[in-house]
Amino acid sequence: DGGITQSPKYLFRKEGQNVTLSCEQNLNHDAMYWYRQDPGQGLRLIYYSQIVNDFQKGDIAEGYSVSREKKESFPLTVTSAQKNPTAFYLCASSIGLGKLIQPQHFGDGTRLSIL
Amino acid sequence: QQQVKQSPQSLIVQKGGISIINCAYENTAFDYFPWYQQFPGKGPALLIAIRPDVSEKKEGRFTISFNKSAKQFSLHIMDSQPGDSATYFCAASILMNRDDKIIFGKGTRLHILP
Numbered sequence: 263d264g265g266i267t268q269s270p271k272y273l274f275r276k277e278g279q280n281v282t283l284s285c286e287q288n289l290n291h292d293a294m295y296w297y298r299q300d301p302g303q304g305l306r307l308i309y310y311s312q313i314v315n316d317f318q319k320g321d322i323a324e325g326y327s328v329s330r331e332k333k334e335s336f337p338l339t340v341t342s343a344q345k346n347p348t349a350f351y352l353c354a355s356s357i358g359l360g361k362l363i364q365p366q367h368f369g370d371g372t373r374l375s376i377l
Numbered sequence: 378q379q380q381v382k383q384s385p386q387s388l389i390v391q392k393g394g395i396s397i398i399n400c401a402y403e404n405t406a407f408d409y410f411p412w413y414q415q416f417p418g419k420g421p422a423l424l425i426a427i428r429p430d431v432s433e434k435k436e437g438r439f440t441i442s443f444n445k446s447a448k449q450f451s452l453h454i455m456d457s458q459p460g461d462s463a464t465y466f467c468a469a470s471i472l473m474n475r476d477d478k479i480i481f482g483k484g485t486r487l488h489i490l491p
Contacts, residue, residue, distance in 0.1 A: 266420075302386070304466065304483035305421075320478075352420050356479075365411055366479055368420030 264289045268353050268369035274377045275340065275347060283338045283372045285353035292358030294336035295366065298322060299350040308351075311336055312358060340374060348375050379404060381469050383482025391490050396454040398485045400467035403448065407469040411479075412441065412452050415464045424465070425452070457489045 269284045287294065296308040307320030311330040325344025330336055336355075340347045350373050354366040382401045390396045400410075408429060413421035427434045427441045427450065434441045440453040454461055467482040 268420075302483065304383075305481040307478065310478065354420075365423045365426060368413075368422065370418070370420045 266353055266355055266367055266369035268351075268372050270372060271370070273372055273374045275374060276377050278342045280339055280341050281374070283340065283351055283353075283374070285336045285338065285369060286334055287336075287353075287355045287367075288334060289355055289367060290333075291355035291367070292333070293356045294330070295354040295356075296320075296326070296328065296336070296338045297352040297354065299352055299371075305352065308338065350374075379480055381467060381480050381482045383467050383485060385485060386483070387486040387488070389488045389490060390457045392457065392459060394457050394489075396457045396461065396487055396489070397451055398465055398467070398487070399449065399451045400469075400482050401447075401449045402469050402480075404469070404471060405448065407471050407480075409470040410441070410443065410450050411468050411470070412439075413466040413468065413481075415466065415484075421466055454487075457487075459489045459491050462487055462489045 266287045275281045293312050295310040297305040299305055306322050308326050309317055309320050309328040311317035314330055314333050317328050317330050325341055327339045350371050352371045353369045356366045384399050411426035412424045414424045415421040425436050425439050427443050429445055432443050438455045443450045464484045464486050466484050468479050470479045
């Protein structure tokens, strides 16, 4: 089945530690996205990538970093500079730039908590 | 101008009733309006979507009504069932300056009473 796989489902971070959230898709989509979800805040865009080896900051990129070395993979690193990392992180993908119909497909998220 | 305002924040409806969630936008360049349904611990899933050249779209018990002049669109869930209890997000999409971003509303938590 085609879809987006996020891992791990739960993750705990110690103070001063960087952690990396995995996102893999087998939908052959060009575009991939990372969102942060907090209660009552909806979905806020962290980073997005339209093509391999290229990515752009979203609305809340500070304290996060990404890479896009392969079309299928878009890992997110939550750095120690992110002072309030506790949230539900969602990865998504879409067909890509220039397509008129562009629904986003989401993974089932990673819940990150601070120890 | 890029915001999508969604209301209400939470909604309680009796089983069999009609659930109505509203969204409003400012940017007339938006050309795609999807609704997403999210169950606890899961990612959002596309429920139904509409383009601005259509005033209504129906899929089963779910209907989107679109008012282009008022820049508003709404989701109606007919014969609401307890299994419809979830968080619903409206969204709007625009292609500009090589960006391919989708703007989400803040969500509505819907609870259907059995």
